[in-house]
Amino acid sequence: MGVSVLSKSMPVQENQPWVSGTPADIISTVEFNHTGELLATGDKGGRVVIFQREPESKNAPHSQGEYDVYSTFQSHEPEFDYLKSLEIEEKINKIKWLPQQNAAHSLLSTNDKTIKLWKITERDKRPEGYNLKDEEGKLKDLSTVTSLQVPVLKPMDLMVEVSPRRIFANGHTYHINSISVNSDCETYMSADDLRINLWHLAITDRSFNIVDIKPANMEDLTEVITASEFHPHHCNLFVYSSSKGSLRLCDMRAAALCDKHSKLFEEPEDPSNRSFFSEIISSVSDVKFSHSGRYMLTRDYLTVKVWDLNMEARPIETYQVHDYLRSKLCSLYESDCIFDKFECAWNGSDSVIMTGAYNNFFRMFDRNTKRDVTLEASRESSKPRAVLKPRRVCLGGKRRRDDISVDSLDFTKKILHTAWHPAENIIAIAATNNLYIFQDKVNADAH
Amino acid sequence: MMLSKGLKRKREEEEEEEVVEKETLTVDTWWLDSGPPTAQAPPVVASNSLFDLSVLKLHHSLRQSEPDLRHLVLVVNTLRRIQASMAPSAALPSVSSPPPAPMETDNLLASSDAALSASMAGLLEDLSHIEGLSQAPQPLPDEGPPGRPIGGAPAGLGALDLLGPATGCLLDDGLEGLFEDIDTSMYDSELWAPAAAEGHKPDSENGLGKEEAPVLDEAELDYLMDVLGEGRELPEWTR
Numbered sequence: 001m002g003v004s005v006l007s008k009s010m011p012v013q014e015n016q017p018w019v020s021g022t023p024a025d026i027i028s029t030v031e032f033n034h035t036g037e038l039l040a041t042g043d044k045g046g047r048v049v050i051f052q053r054e055p056e057s058k059n060a061p062h063s064q065g066e067y068d069v070y071s072t073f074q075s076h077e078p079e080f081d082y083l084k085s086l087e088i089e090e091k092i093n094k095i096k097w098l099p100q101q102n103a104a105h106s107l108l109s110t111n112d113k114t115i116k117l118w119k120i121t122e123r124d125k126r127p128e129g130y131n132l133k134d135e136e137g138k139l140k141d142l143s144t145v146t147s148l149q150v151p152v153l154k155p156m157d158l159m160v161e162v163s164p165r166r167i168f169a170n171g172h173t174y175h176i177n178s179i180s181v182n183s184d185c186e187t188y189m190s191a192d193d194l195r196i197n198l199w200h201l202a203i204t205d206r207s208f209n210i211v212d213i214k215p216a217n218m219e220d221l222t223e224v225i226t227a228s229e230f231h232p233h234h235c236n237l238f239v240y241s242s243s244k245g246s247l248r249l250c251d252m253r254a255a256a257l258c259d260k261h262s263k264l265f266e267e268p269e270d271p272s273n274r275s276f277f278s279e280i281i282s283s284v285s286d287v288k289f290s291h292s293g294r295y296m297l298t299r300d301y302l303t304v305k306v307w308d309l310n311m312e313a314r315p316i317e318t319y320q321v322h323d324y325l326r327s328k329l330c331s332l333y334e335s336d337c338i339f340d341k342f343e344c345a346w347n348g349s350d351s352v353i354m355t356g357a358y359n360n361f362f363r364m365f366d367r368n369t370k371r372d373v374t375l376e377a378s379r380e381s382s383k384p385r386a387v388l389k390p391r392r393v394c395l396g397g398k399r400r401r402d403d404i405s406v407d408s409l410d411f412t413k414k415i416l417h418t419a420w421h422p423a424e425n426i427i428a429i430a431a432t433n434n435l436y437i438f439q440d441k442v443n444a445d446a447h
Numbered sequence: 448m449m450l451s452k453g454l455k456r457k458r459e460e461e462e463e464e465e466v467v468e469k470e471t472l473t474v475d476t477w478w479l480d481s482g483p484p485t486a487q488a489p490p491v492v493a494s495n496s497l498f499d500l501s502v503l504k505l506h507h508s509l510r511q512s513e514p515d516l517r518h519l520v521l522v523v524n525t526l527r528r529i530q531a532s533m534a535p536s537a538a539l540p541s542v543s544s545p546p547p548a549p550m551e552t553d554n555l556l557a558s559s560d561a562a563l564s565a566s567m568a569g570l571l572e573d574l575s576h577i578e579g580l581s582q583a584p585q586p587l588p589d590e591g592p593p594g595r596p597i598g599g600a601p602a603g604l605g606a607l608d609l610l611g612p613a614t615g616c617l618l619d620d621g622l623e624g625l626f627e628d629i630d631t632s633m634y635d636s637e638l639w640a641p642a643a644a645e646g647h648k649p650d651s652e653n654g655l656g657k658e659e660a661p662v663l664d665e666a667e668l669d670y671l672m673d674v675l676g677e678g679r680e681l682p683e684w685t686r
Contacts, residue, residue: 086513174516193516222524224517243517276497276528280521333525334500339518 027430029417033097033105036421039067039428040107041435042092046076048109050120051437067437071120071160076111088113094179096188098201106165108188112175115190117166117201125153171197171207178228184235191228191240198252210258211240211250226341227286233293237262245282245300247307265296265307267314277329277338285341290350291422297353299344302326304355304365319365319372322357324395324406337411345420345427356415359404360431361391377415377429377436388438494533501526 024045031040039051052070079088089112098106098117105120129151134140174192181188189198189210196211211228215221228240236252248261269278281301288297296307298315302323305315321342325332332338337358344355356362357374365372374391394403417430425440504522508514 175513221516221520224520226517243520276525276532279524279528283517283521330497333497336504336518339521 022433025433027417027433027435028091028093029095030419030428030430030435031095031097031107032419032421032428033107034099034422036423036426038070038097038105039419039437040095040097041428041430042075042095042109043433044089044091046074046078046090046092046111048073048075048092048095048107048118051435071162073118073162075109075116075118076114079113093176096179096181098181099185101185108179108181110176110179110190113169113172115168115171115176115179115199116164117168119163119165121161121163123159123161124155124157126156127151128154166201166204168199168204168207171199177226180228180230180238182230182235183233187235189228189230189238191225193224196225196228196238196240196258208256210252210256212257212259226284229287229289231293232289232291239287239289239296241284241287241298243283244279245284247284247287247296247298249309263309263312265312265315267305273326275329277333280333280338281329286343288344288346290346291348292350295350297344297346299342299355301338301340301342304344304353306353306367317367319353319363321355321363322393324393328406332411335411337414340414340416342414342416343418345418347420347425348423354418354420354427356418356429358411358414359409360413360415361393362415362418362429375438377431377434377438378413379434494529498526498529498533501529 022045024043024047026044027041028044029042032038033040037053039053041049041051043049049072050070051067053065053067056065075092076090078090080086081088091111092109093112094108094110096108098108100106103121107118107120109116109118128135129149131145131148131151132140132142168190171190172192172195174194176190176192178191179188186202187198187200189196190207191197191211194212194214195209197207198210199207211225213223213225222244224243226241226243228238231237231239237249238252238258239247239249241247245266247265249263249265250258251262252258254260254262269282284298284300286297286299289295290297294309295316296309298305298307299321302325303321304319306317307315329338342356344353346353351368352364352366354362354364360377361374362377363372363374374393375388376391389402392400392403393409394400394405396405399405413432415429415431419428421427427438429436429438501522505519505526508519508522
């Protein structure tokens with residue numbers, strides 16, 4: 001497939017225009033809305049930037065709609081927990097869009113402790129011709145008012161207004177790692193390291209705890225929750241992953257407290273690959289249901305796996321993301337890179353899966369043809385409209401001209417957050433503090 | 448200066464410390480791979496290095512004001528694996544080595560096992576204090592709706608109505624306003640037990656006998672507030 005750069009945008013830095021690359025600008029989450037018209041990013045500084053796809057121009061039918069900044073707002077501020085004398089980071093961990101039910105758009109954003117519901121509305125008209133006020137809002141001298149007029153709505157420059165509608169606070173003791181909106185469009189769940197809570201979107205002063213894996217004695221703690229998601233169609237089902245590499249599918253109809261799973265998905269450890277780091281590299285960093293709802297996609301340190309909900313014993317497909325790192329686990333452990341949490345994504349038709357890697361590389365795997373490709377998101381190789389060149393990492397031996405050796409990989413450039421347009425072959429890649437948006441030029445729609 | 452269980456550290460200081468620690472860690476890196484994945488050293492020595500590294504990571508993780516639980520658990524579990532492999536009966540499946548002298552091994556295991564277990568147990572025990580003031584069980588029983596309904600505040604803080612449930616958009620501003628002029632350095636949060644809600648004025652001698660760092664119960668606090676409100680001269684122990 002030919003992947004070209006659709007548009008390349010950087011987060012708007014309103015307060016620090018002279019500095020690029022400050023730690024606060026590091027993108028921490030990326031999410032398309034349900035139609036793909038809007039793309040939201042959250043960053044370490046607590047800001048949310050929303051991009052909107054411009055309608056395709058009839059004058060230039062070959063140029064697809066590009067994404068431009070639609071709105072920027074400060075979602076979370078740094079806080080201080082006075083009781084525990086702890087700072088609460090403002091970094092946005094996750095953003096999830098709510099299904100659109102009227103002209104307004106809504107999204108949930110969360111940091112480590114607090115989830116917020118934001119409403120995004122547009123205003124493109126304003127009333128003019130008041131009888132008692134002038135255009136600046138000042139009261140008129142009544143003696144000058146000689147006749148009545150009906151105020152009319154006149155077009156104005158589009159103004160996007162964002163307002164916080166709900167704040168869901170004090171529900172989590174540990175750090176929130178996931179939020180997921182239920183298909184019932186009324187509830188959502190939030191998961192931290194040890195607990196999962198169920199909230200109603202309209203109720204902020206209480207939530208229901210549906211999973212609790214905190215042991216009675218913290219000395220017995222050996223496993224934490226790493227990600228969770230509601231099933232896309234069955235409002236009673238959700239899955240959560242653990243640091244030991246297991247997935248638990250839970251049914252809320254079975255019990256009020258879903259500590260007991262309905263299904264446990266776990267692959268036995270491969271004895272030939274056993275090492276001190278086996279558990280760390282098996283820790284699942286992301287889990288995503290397929291759009292069909294029949295499969296789950298998981299990402300651990302070295303692989304992405306596709307699981308069939310009907311088979312718990314092992315995944316149906318395993319793809320090696322960067323197996324050349326298997327011999328480097330010691331140094332990756334020392335540098336803490338082994339703890340990096342990569343996300344994964346399905347395309348709209350569930351035929352291709354994508355995940356990030358190091359050196360600003362990201363990988364795509366076609367489940368049907370079993371072909372895979374490595375691409376790079378960087379300024380040098382991504383001029384607008386340019387076609388991305390597949391990259392290759394070589395271990396040694398025969399090396400082609402543009403190959404990069406394992407030892408030359410830059411482990412500080414990691415692509416942790418990626419998103420795929422729900423219907424088209426458009427992807428959003430977050431590379432530290434840069435956002436790249438790519439499109440498949442050959443096949444515009446998901447195949 | 449607030450009394451605190453955790454440490455408040457600025458992000459810049461943390462990053463500097465991480466840089467320093469990483470520089471320190473890279474000194475002893477002879478076992479880092481630079482070639483094909485073959486065993487390059489006797490596993491006992493490699494285990495020791497990994498063990499030391501893991502202990503270092505564990506301590507570094509716990510020195511954070513709020514440890515990353517996933518990182519912590521994974522490091523602890525890795526430590527346990529390494530420790531298990533250092534036992535003479537256990538060996539890595541792919542490598543065999545002559546067992547060390549039994550006496551030395553026993554001493555090594557005894558000291559490292561006991562020390563490690565004690566340190567890990569103690570450190571993990573401390574994590575239980577992250578959640579709240581006490582290990583109070585969930586105060587609310589199951590009600591009609593499914594799941595365990597929990598209030599806006601975590602369970603251990605039930606006595607502190609100051610926090611209260613989240614009521615809407617402006618809660619954050621309200622919270623900060625509540626705590627603006629309270630010097631929390633006088634209070635150890637562990638003393639806020641639900642049973643001390645009676646609030647009676649104690650005998651003035653009760654509070655005077657304590658010569659340690661300021662530790663007040665609610666009754667003494669009430670007395671102190673009364674004294675301040677009336678403008679009386681404060682007793683000596685408050686100076």
